[in-house]
Amino acid sequence: MKTKKTVIVTGASGLIAGYLLPYFKDRYELTLLDVKDTNREGNRIQGIHIVDLVDKDLDTYRDFFRGADAIVHFGWVHCDNPKNQFRNEMCNVQMAYNVYQTAMEENVRRVVMASSNHAADYYESLILDGKMDLVTPDTKPLSHGYYGWAKETYEHLGFVFALGRQNNRSLENVQIRIGGPRGTDLERCDRGDLRRVRRALAAYLSKRDMAQLFIKSIETKDIRDKNGVPFQIFYGISNNPHGFWSIANAREIIGYDPEDNSEIRFRQLINEHIQAAEKNKQR
Numbered sequence: 001m002k003t004k005k006t007v008i009v010t011g012a013s014g015l016i017a018g019y020l021l022p023y024f025k026d027r028y029e030l031t032l033l034d035v036k037d038t039n040r041e042g043n044r045i046q047g048i049h050i051v052d053l054v055d056k057d058l059d060t061y062r063d064f065f066r067g068a069d070a071i072v073h074f075g076w077v078h079c080d081n082p083k084n085q086f087r088n089e090m091c092n093v094q095m096a097y098n099v100y101q102t103a104m105e106e107n108v109r110r111v112v113m114a115s116s117n118h119a120a121d122y123y124e125s126l127i128l129d130g131k132m133d134l135v136t137p138d139t140k141p142l143s144h145g146y147y148g149w150a151k152e153t154y155e156h157l158g159f160v161f162a163l164g165r166q167n168n169r170s171l172e173n174v175q176i177r178i179g180g181p182r183g184t185d186l187e188r189c190d191r192g193d194l195r196r197v198r199r200a201l202a203a204y205l206s207k208r209d210m211a212q213l214f215i216k217s218i219e220t221k222d223i224r225d226k227n228g229v230p231f232q233i234f235y236g237i238s239n240n241p242h243g244f245w246s247i248a249n250a251r252e253i254i255g256y257d258p259e260d261n262s263e264i265r266f267r268q269l270i271n272e273h274i275q276a277a278e279k280n281k282q283r
């Protein structure tokens with residue numbers, strides 16, 4: 001009898017996969033896919049199968065997908081040149097389609113996608129300006145850039161696959177709008193810039209909370225919405241008192257119970273920022 005779930009991880013040489021693979025490796029039977037087998041530091045990642053998931057010929061990688069319990073999609077084409085960004089994001093939308101379509105054809109049960117808070121980043125400045133209090137996964141997703149637009153687009157594509165009318169089969173789907181997982185956002189704010197500090201405190205996502213969120217998104221049996229569609233969008237943040245993206249649905253549907261809290265983790269840095277802001281005021 002199979003004891004471990006089989007999980008395919010795309011973009012497995014990348015940053016976010018690097019954070020999560022240590023949590024996944026004993027828990028799942030993993031297949032790692034990427035277009036390269038070195039991480040951002042140039043170190044080789046063991047066990048990567050080289051595939052190009054932007055390639056429209058699904059036959060070049062479908063064997064890896066066959067019968068898996070879940071696919072966790074971190075594959076993402078990074079763009080250095082803003083002039084190419086729209087074309088680049090079209091590649092990311094194409095890659096998302098290829099992953100959904102192959103997963104559907106190869107009887108994968110669920111796809112868990114790395115989306116981003118940028119899917120609805122238009123609202124962020126309204127919140128920081130005090131014109132709005134909270135964004136939920138039900139707030140109409142609007143972005144100020146192509147990156148967020150692409151995330152929203154492949155979230156919506158995920159819904160089409162989850163609904164199953166287009167293909168006569170439903171592909172379960174979770175979209176995780178990752179917040180700020182690096183832990184360096186607060187350090188990088190200019191001392192005393194309390195607007196950026198607030199954003200950094202709101203967005204923080206610790207590695208262990210991110211692992212919990214992804215694991216529960218992979219493993220929770222029933223992820224149907226109120227209309228019976230197996231589709232969810234969850235914000236990926238820790239238990240941040242400054243948070244302005246709602247995680248109430250993640251708490252309710254998959255029992256997400258984040259252990260970390262940006263105010264506690266960064267209390268010393270917060271103090272430095274407040275003192276600097278007070279000094280700046282006196283000048």
Ligand SMILES: NC(=O)c1ccc[n+]([C@@H]2O[C@H](COP(=O)([O-])OP(=O)(O)OC[C@H]3O[C@@H](n4cnc5c(N)ncnc54)[C@H](O)[C@@H]3O)[C@@H](O)[C@H]2O)c1
Pocket residue numbers: 010011012013014015016017033034035036040051052053054055073074075076077078095114115116117177178179180181182
């Ligand atoms: N890093 C963050 O702070 C952050 C925040 C929010 C959301 N996200 C999202 O998480 C996902 C992963 O981000 P990351 O920071 O790990 O990016 P990354 O660039 O470090 O990793 C992406 C990986 O995808 C691989 N890839 C690129 N093209 C591919 C292709 N054609 N086929 C197969 N693999 C391919 C790359 O080689 C790379 O290893 C992205 O969707 C990103 O938007 C990241």
